[in-house]
Amino acid sequence: MKTFTLIIAAAMVVAGPAVTPAFAATASDYAVGPQYDTTHVYVPQDQFDTFVASFVATFGGSTSKQGEFQVTPTKSLTKSQLVLTPSGTVSVFGFRTPIPYPFGDERTGYLVTDIEAAVKSAVSHGAVRRIATFPDPIGRDSVIQWPGGVNMQLYWHTAKPSYAPLASVPENRVYLTPDAAPAFLKGWTGFAHAHVVSDDKAAPGAEIGEPGKTIRRVALDSGYGAMVVYVSDGQLPWPYGRDMTGYGVADLTATLAKATAAGAETLVPAFATGKRQSAIVRFPGGYIAEIHSDTAG
Structure with a gap:
């Protein structure tokens, strides 16, 4: 920020001395x-x-x-x-x-x-x-x-910008332990007027690199966009937890090919998780991001 x-x-x-909000x-x-x-x-x-x-x-x-x-x-x-x-x-x-x-x-x-x-x-x-x-x-x-x-x-x-709506709203991916998750979820939902899209208390740990374990996955939506909160023991293998944002695309395979051609490195190859195909990449300069697309059915 x-x-x-x-x-x-x-x-x-360059704003002038005006102090009245634009909205x-x-x-x-x-x-x-x-x-x-x-x-x-x-x-x-x-x-x-x-x-x-x-x-x-x-x-x-x-x-x-x-x-x-x-x-x-x-x-x-x-x-x-x-x-x-x-x-x-x-x-x-x-x-x-x-x-x-x-x-x-x-x-x-x-x-x-x-x-x-x-x-x-x-x-x-x-x-x-x-x-x-x-x-x-x-x-x-x-x-x-x-x-x-x-x-x-x-x-x-001071002057309100004007941007076109997104084709796909990215996910703010938050990783927490059970110690912090309740306070965070209560605070963020109250502040952001967020509603719970889903709250799976028995999601597969494989989604965050912990196969054989069960995690909690909470999906939220608000005027600030989408958020997914992963609640686990925090024993995350690389690179999970370093991916701050998840980007939705129409065709994951094609997008990963573009990323590779543009110098990005695939850290977690595409894998299925529920009705989603997901992968994690690292762009030049070190930025790590999740990329996903919905699957049919």
């Missing part, structure tokens, strides 16, 4: 829409362009204009660019300076209608602020943490 968030690169409109919250649900929510991807600055090209070649879509900005409240400099694909958006950062704390740990950036109210609501639902709300050239931002160490950035724009 970069300071003036991922979308700063896409909407480099108002309704019924304390501060979500704007999943097309405005992005995974934050940190890559070595010398692999920045390679990653962006690989991600676009795999999923299609377009990019914002690349720039170099200070995206933290303290002095720093990073390359920054948005990659907008039909399967989800990523905000890419390639720092030229050391990354100031606590940036780099946040997994996602969520656009909200009212930053101060959203942060207050998150705290009331069990989150803690990792950094106080701060201004950026086009809005305001904050970094928060939920039980279990789930870090995210909330951000607000």
Whole structure:
């Protein structure tokens, strides 16, 4: 969750002194829409362009204009660019300076209608602020943490951006133990007005690399998009737990072929899990992602 968030690169409109929000919250649900929510991807600055090209070649879509900005409240400099694909958006950062704390740990950036109210609501639902709300050239931002160490950035724009709906809403993939899962689920569902799509308390552990074990899998949906929470003993083999986002595609085989041709490495070959085919890949620069498609029947 970069300071003036991922979308700063896409909407480099230098805001004036206006402080009136461009839109108002309704019924304390501060979500704007999943097309405005992005995974934050940190890559070595010398692999920045390679990653962006690989991600676009795999999923299609377009990019914002690349720039170099200070995206933290303290002095720093990073390359920054948005990659907008039909399967989800990523905000890419390639720092030229050391990354100031606590940036780099946040997994996602969520656009909200009212930053101060959203942060207050998150705290009331069990989150803690990792950094106080701060201004950026086009809005305001904050970094928060939920039980279990789930870090995210909330951000607000003075001028509301306008992005097309996604063809497939990506999944925020959260791995927790039973110690943290109840508090996280209670807090997130309360804050996000999320509803439970499914709650399988006896899902096969093979889904997260633990064959022979049983796990709990909770699928959630909200104005912030999809989320799947895996509750297990935490004894995850590589690379499970490093995959922050799952991307839905129409044809997994074809997408994996594109990824390979674009320099990505398949870490977990495609396998069947329920009515889904799933694989995990690592893109140039180190970003690890799950990719899936639904199966017939």
